[in-house]
Amino acid sequence: xxxxxxxxxxxxxxxxxxxxxxxxxxxxxxxxxxxxxxxxxxxxxxxxxxxxxxxxxxxxxxxxxxxxxxxxxxxxxxxxxxxxxxxxxxxxxxxxxxxxxxxxxxxxxxxxxxxxxxxxxxxxxxxxxxxxxxxxxxxxxxxxxxxxxxxxxxxxxxxxxxxxxxxxxxxxxxxxxxxxxxxxxxxxxxxxxxxxxxxxxxxxxxxxxxxxxxxxxxxxxxxxxxxxxxxxxxxxxxxxxxxxxxxxxxxxxxxxxxxxxxxxxxxxxxxxxxxxxxxxxxxxxxxxxxxxxxxxxxxxxxxxxxxxxxxxxxxxxxxxxxxxxxxxxxxxxxxxxxxxxxxxxxxxxxxxxxxxxxxxxxxxxxxxxxxxxxxxxxxxxxxxxxxxxxxxxxxxxxxxxxxxxxxxxxxxxxxxxxxxxxxxxxxxxxxxxxxxxxxxxxxxxxxxxxxxxxxxxxxxxxxxxxxxxxxxxxxxxxxxxxxxxxxxxxxxxxxxxxxxxxxxxxxxxxxxxxxxxxxxxxxxxxxxxxxxxxxxxxxxxxxxxxxxxxxxxxxxxxxxxxxxxxxxxxxxxxxxxxxxxxxxxxxxxxxxxxxxxxxxxxxxxxxxxxxxxxxxxxxxxxxxxxxxxxxxxxxxxxxxxxxxxxxxxxxxx
Numbered sequence: 001x002x003x004x005x006x007x008x009x010x011x012x013x014x015x016x017x018x019x020x021x022x023x024x025x026x027x028x029x030x031x032x033x034x035x036x037x038x039x040x041x042x043x044x045x046x047x048x049x050x051x052x053x054x055x056x057x058x059x060x061x062x063x064x065x066x067x068x069x070x071x072x073x074x075x076x077x078x079x080x081x082x083x084x085x086x087x088x089x090x091x092x093x094x095x096x097x098x099x100x101x102x103x104x105x106x107x108x109x110x111x112x113x114x115x116x117x118x119x120x121x122x123x124x125x126x127x128x129x130x131x132x133x134x135x136x137x138x139x140x141x142x143x144x145x146x147x148x149x150x151x152x153x154x155x156x157x158x159x160x161x162x163x164x165x166x167x168x169x170x171x172x173x174x175x176x177x178x179x180x181x182x183x184x185x186x187x188x189x190x191x192x193x194x195x196x197x198x199x200x201x202x203x204x205x206x207x208x209x210x211x212x213x214x215x216x217x218x219x220x221x222x223x224x225x226x227x228x229x230x231x232x233x234x235x236x237x238x239x240x241x242x243x244x245x246x247x248x249x250x251x252x253x254x255x256x257x258x259x260x261x262x263x264x265x266x267x268x269x270x271x272x273x274x275x276x277x278x279x280x281x282x283x284x285x286x287x288x289x290x291x292x293x294x295x296x297x298x299x300x301x302x303x304x305x306x307x308x309x310x311x312x313x314x315x316x317x318x319x320x321x322x323x324x325x326x327x328x329x330x331x332x333x334x335x336x337x338x339x340x341x342x343x344x345x346x347x348x349x350x351x352x353x354x355x356x357x358x359x360x361x362x363x364x365x366x367x368x369x370x371x372x373x374x375x376x377x378x379x380x381x382x383x384x385x386x387x388x389x390x391x392x393x394x395x396x397x398x399x400x401x402x403x404x405x406x407x408x409x410x411x412x413x414x415x416x417x418x419x420x421x422x423x424x425x426x427x428x429x430x431x432x433x434x435x436x437x438x439x440x441x442x443x444x445x446x447x448x449x450x451x452x453x454x455x456x457x458x459x460x461x462x463x464x465x466x467x468x469x470x471x472x473x474x475x476x477x478x479x480x481x482x483x484x485x486x487x488x489x490x491x492x493x494x495x496x497x498x499x500x501x502x503x504x505x506x507x508x509x510x511x512x513x514x515x516x517x518x519x520x521x522x523x524x525x526x527x528x529x530x531x532x533x534x535x536x537x538x539x540x541x542x543x544x545x546x547x548x549x550x551x552x553x554x555x556x557x558x559x560x561x562x563x564x565x566x567x568x569x570x571x572x573x574x575x576x577x578x579x580x581x582x583x584x585x586x587x588x589x590x591x592x593x594x595x596x597x598x599x600x601x602x603x604x605x606x607x608x609x610x611x612x613x614x615x616x617x618x619x620x621x622x623x624x625x626x627x628x629x630x631x632x633x634x635x636x637x638x639x640x641x642x643x644x645x646x647x648x649x650x651x652x653x
Contacts, residue, residue, distance in 0.1 A: 002065070003029030003052040003525075004077040004134050004155075005172040008143050009163040010046055010220050016177060018048060025172040026050030032079070032168060032525045040066035040075050040136075046220050047136050047143065051077045054528055056270055056374060062104025069116040070100050073138050076115070079168050080131030080153045081532070082107035083266040088114055088126060120144055120215055124230040128266070128537065132210075134166055142219045149231045150380070150536045151199070151212035151513030154521060158207040159225070164218050165207065169522075171350040173207060174649065181649075188352075188612065188642070189473025189480045195354040195638050196514045203351040212513055236538070237505050238493040240545040252551055253564040256543060260565065263537035264290045264376070272373035275300030277364055277531075278328070280316030282559055282566055282575060283378025283387070287534055289324055289569035291376065298327040302368040302375070304360055305332040306584075320574055331367050338363065338584055339593055345641065346648035348526045354469075354641040355519050359584050362523040369527040379516050380535040383508045384544035385559040386552040391500050394463045398499065401454055401462075409454040416451035425629070459499045460490055460506065467511075469638045476614050498549055587633040591626055598622070598636070601643035610646065613639065 005026045009018070022039055030037075033052025040049045051065040066077050082088070085107035092114055093100060100113060107129070114123040115135060130152035135144040145166050147155045156173060157166040160180070165173045174181045187201040199209040210216060213231040218224065245252055264287060268274060276288045278301040291299045301321050305314025314330050321328035341359050348362065368375045382388050401409060425443055452471075456462035465471060474480045494505045517533070524531040534540070544552075547561060554560040566575060590598055600606075602622050607615040618639055621632040 002054055002077075002079045003032030003168040003172075004050070004079045004132060005029055005052075005167040006047070006049040006077070006134060007163050007165050007176065007178065008047050008218065008220060009178065011162055011178060018043065021176060021178065022048040022050050025167070025176045026052060028172045028175055029168055031528055034528050036064060038065050040068075042136075042138075045138075045141050047141075049075060049077055049134060049136060054373070054530060056081060056272055056530060059271055060104060063106035063108060065108055067108050067112055069112045071116055074112055074116050075136045075138070076108065076112040077134045078108045078111060078131060079133075079155075080129055080148065081267075081269075081530070082111055082127050082129040082131065083269060083537075084126075084128040085110040091126075092117065120146070121228065121230050124215060130532070130536070132168060133215075140219070141221070142217055144215055144217050145210060146215035146230075147210045147212055149213045149233065149538050150508075150517070150533075150541075151209075152517050152521070152533060152536060154518065155210045156202055156207055157210055157216065157225075158202075159218070159223060160206040162223075164223075169350055170202060170204065170207065171347075174204070174350070183612070185477055185479045185612070186481055189477045191352050191354075191642065192470040192473050192476060192638055193468050194510075194514070195469050195634075196518065197351055197353075198510055198514050209514075212509075231538070232493075233509055233541070234491055234493040234505070236542055237508070237545045240542050241494075241497060241501065243546065244548060245543070245546040245551075249551060249561070249564075252547060252561055253568075256561060257565045257568065259537075259540055259543050260286065260534065261290050261294070263534040263540050265294055266537070267376055267532045267534050268294065270374045273300070273371065274374040274376075275302060275368055275372040276376040277301075277368065277378070278303050278317045278321060278326070279378070280313040280318075280320055281378065282563055283381035283535070285320050285378070285570060285575065286381070286562060286566045287376050287378045288320070288326060289566060292324045292326055293569065298325055300368075300372055301326040301328045302364055302371075303328070303330045304364045304367060305330060306338075307332065307334065316574070316577070320570060323570060323574060329367065329371065331363075333363055335585075335589070335593065339589070342594075342597075342644075344526070346645045348522045349518070349641075349645075350649075352642040352645045353518065353522075354638040355515050356584055356586050356637055358519050358523060361519055362526060365520075365524040365529050365531070366527045369524075369529040372529070374530045374532060375524070376532045376534060377520060378535065379520060379533050380512060380541075381559065381562060383504055383512050384535060384541060385562045386500060386504060386549070387559045388507070389558070390463075390466055391503050392553070392556065392558070394459070394466055394503060395500055397453060398456075398459050398462050401456070406455075406457065413451040413454040416447055416454075460502060463503050463506070469635050476617055478611055478614060500549060500553065586637055587625075587631050590633055590636060591628070595626070598640055601640055601647070602636075612646070613642075 019041055029052045033054045035055045036053045038051045049066045066075050068075050089110050096117060124146055130148045132153040132155035133146040145155060145157055154168055156170055163178045165179060167173050173179050182205045183203060184205045187197050187203050190201060191197045197203050200211055202208055214227055214229050216225050216227045276291055276299060278284050278288050288301055303314050303317035318330060338359050341362050345358060452465055453462055470476055494502050520531050551561040602618055604615040604619055607613050621635055624630040625632040625636060
């Protein structure tokens with residue numbers, strides 16, 4: 001795991017020392033690669049490549065980057081791991097008429113020689129792993145950048161004036177004096193809606209995220225980006241959905257176990273200490289159980305706990321670790337420990353990012369980094385096996401409201417909005433008190449949310465409303481333009497999917513890479529820890545998408561077939577319990593320990609001076625939240641993370 005950075009420029013001026021710019025901007029990625037750094041420059045061609053290394057395979061200098069190919073025609077920087085690189089070496093040597101003089105055993109050396117002899121697209125299709133790549137072709141003077149199938153590793157890029165930039169993180173680009181950072185207000189609007197900036201956008205104008213499964217070619221001659229798809233998750237989902245698994249449920253459990261075991265074994269490859277996150281849930285426990293079954297020594301596992309039972313799964317994780325006999329480390333953290341992470345978030349996530357589980361994710365990564373350099377996680381199982389409760393919720397809601405004509409639902413929606421949430425709360429407080437039953441919290445909020453859902457024209461619009469934070473950015477972002485509105489219609493490949501599978505597919509191509517994988521990558525790399533995701537072996541994904549929906553969601557039980565795999569390793573009684581998110585008590589923190597910090601960031605005069613956000617709706621939600629009348633902690637956290645990021649980056653226009 002490493003960090004890559006560089007630029008291709010036609011700038012020829014004494015004003016800038018381009019080599020030192022490369023060194024300085026690459027050094028911004030030191031946390032991603034603390035072991036060593038390297039550069040490669042051809043000033044006549046205008047190419048500047050930088051690399052920070054976290055040594056995982058081949059710890060010697062033979063694995064140093066940027067690396068030159070055997071024939072000398074290509075130079076490459078790699079961030080990530082190629083799990084089948086030894087198989088690729090064997091295949092490569094079997095199909096050439098001379099012997100490659102290997103310098104070491106790194107996957108980087110394998111891959112660059114595959115590129116040189118097979119070409120870019122063929123090599124990418126054969127490679128199994130997580131990666132972001134920059135490859136310079138000395139014959140054609142072309143720069144190629146590429147990203148793995150699911151977007152596990154980040155890669156930003158873009159032409160700005162006479163320079164093409166690329167980097168693992170935005171901070172390297174922003175700090176480059178050849179780049180003038182300007183906030184993209186449309187991207188800001190998308191961030192407020194999703195709590196992350198969705199691909200292909202970034203928070204800055206002219207800079208984008210390379211889409212997963214793609215590679216891009218550019219040159220000083222063209223100054224254009226030619227993007228190609230070497231693997232499409234949408235096409236793959238469509239193919240396997242339309243060619244379903246024909247075996248029995250028991251056969252599916254057996255085959256899934258074999259496929260997962262193969263994926264986990266490949267990702268246990270490392271020349272450094274290795275372990276796994278263990279939350280005690282189905283996903284991480286499955287990964288750990290398979291790891292332990294393939295290890296002769298106890299696997300190192302890590303979990304964190306909270307004193308608040310509503311957010312604590314550590315005691316479940318401990319019981320599972322004891323059953324599997326792992327070398328388990330747990331750390332119970334206080335609110336103070338968690339709150340101390342918040343000032344670090346804007347440096348870790350160098351564009352606005354507001355998934356509050358970023359806090360415990362960083363803490364468990366920090367804990368693991370004290371003992372291992374690589375840690376496996378259970379991420380992505382929810383998107384593959386129908387694990388999110390919101391899939392069932394959306395399905396039930398749509399089945400109910402779709403029976404009413406749209407005009408009736410529009411009328412009912414307006415009727416429900418006639419009373420304020422506080423009025424509903426007061427009425428229900430009286431009713432529940434008189435009947436001696438438990439009071440429903442914030443019933444008014446729920447009724448107003450229901451009124452919005454009632455107006456949904458189709459299934460995915462309902463789902464979008466369920467997961468949106470500030471659904472109409474034009475009402476809050478000053479200068480927001482909708483002229484470049486993203487096409488939010490259902491992709492052609494999934495139009496014939498059942499509704500739950502449509503939601504899973506949308507999450508797989510949006511929420512997974514831009515939220516979940518981004519969260520884990522930045523948190524882990526912030527403490528120089530490599531995180532691997534076995535569920536994103538594309539063979540696992542393909543098999544999951546071939547399974548009938550009732551193998552995944554059976555009645556009200558999510559991830560049904562995956563649970564059956566896990567029961568082979570762990571007793572059912574240790575696993576079956578309600579799903580608990582990896583969260584923190586933000587609502588109470590904002591009324592307590594974080595109140596002063598938040599008040600400063602949400603100050604009306606400050607918001608007006610900065611000129612990005614309309615203070616009126618923000619202040620209304622802030623005051624309602626403080627009073628306890630309503631719970632707006634999700635929406636407020638999105639605003640606060642932007643404001644904190646803005647303060648840290650001093651990105652004012």
